Amino acid sequence: MQQISKTRRALTGGAVPALALGLLLATGPAALAQQSGLSSALQQERMAFEVADTDGDMRISPGEFARDAAAGFSSLDTDGSLTLTPAELGEHDPALFGPIDGDGDGALTFDEVMTYKMKAFEAADTDGDGYLSFDEMVGAAEDQLGAAQ
Ligand SMILES: [Ca+2]
Ligand SMILES: [Ca+2]
Numbered sequence: 001m002q003q004i005s006k007t008r009r010a011l012t013g014g015a016v017p018a019l020a021l022g023l024l025l026a027t028g029p030a031a032l033a034q035q036s037g038l039s040s041a042l043q044q045e046r047m048a049f050e051v052a053d054t055d056g057d058m059r060i061s062p063g064e065f066a067r068d069a070a071a072g073f074s075s076l077d078t079d080g081s082l083t084l085t086p087a088e089l090g091e092h093d094p095a096l097f098g099p100i101d102g103d104g105d106g107a108l109t110f111d112e113v114m115t116y117k118m119k120a121f122e123a124a125d126t127d128g129d130g131y132l133s134f135d136e137m138v139g140a141a142e143d144q145l146g147a148a149q
């Protein structure tokens, strides 16, 4: 167990907030992770950004981000249990959601995901203005792609 938690801690370094950003953004995070070319990944990001930016001001507010994260959660939570099981997360690398799994029980609750997502939001907001610009989101996604390779 000790060994596992050490590994988890290692995974929470640097790149992981970006990984979590992609994990549950509304438009096909699994597809994003599977893109081999950055340009198609950028198109995915653009779509995800536009879906999340519900007021169209070209920046993602914490509220928009939370709503998008909740929608992403719901779309993955196929049995409506408010918990994502490894089976429901099947297309994702387990290493991606290990750090999100606060209590380490192998399933992700809504609270665990939202807590983690809002940390990811802060990590991605590199200029600290409280909003995510498209560039900030792409920057986080590029970290994600780099970490996945
Ligand atoms: Ca907005
Ligand atoms: Ca859990």
Ligand SMILES: [Ca+2]
Residues within 6 Å of the ligand: 125, 126, 127, 128, 129, 130, 131, 132, 133, 136
């Ligand atoms: Ca910002």
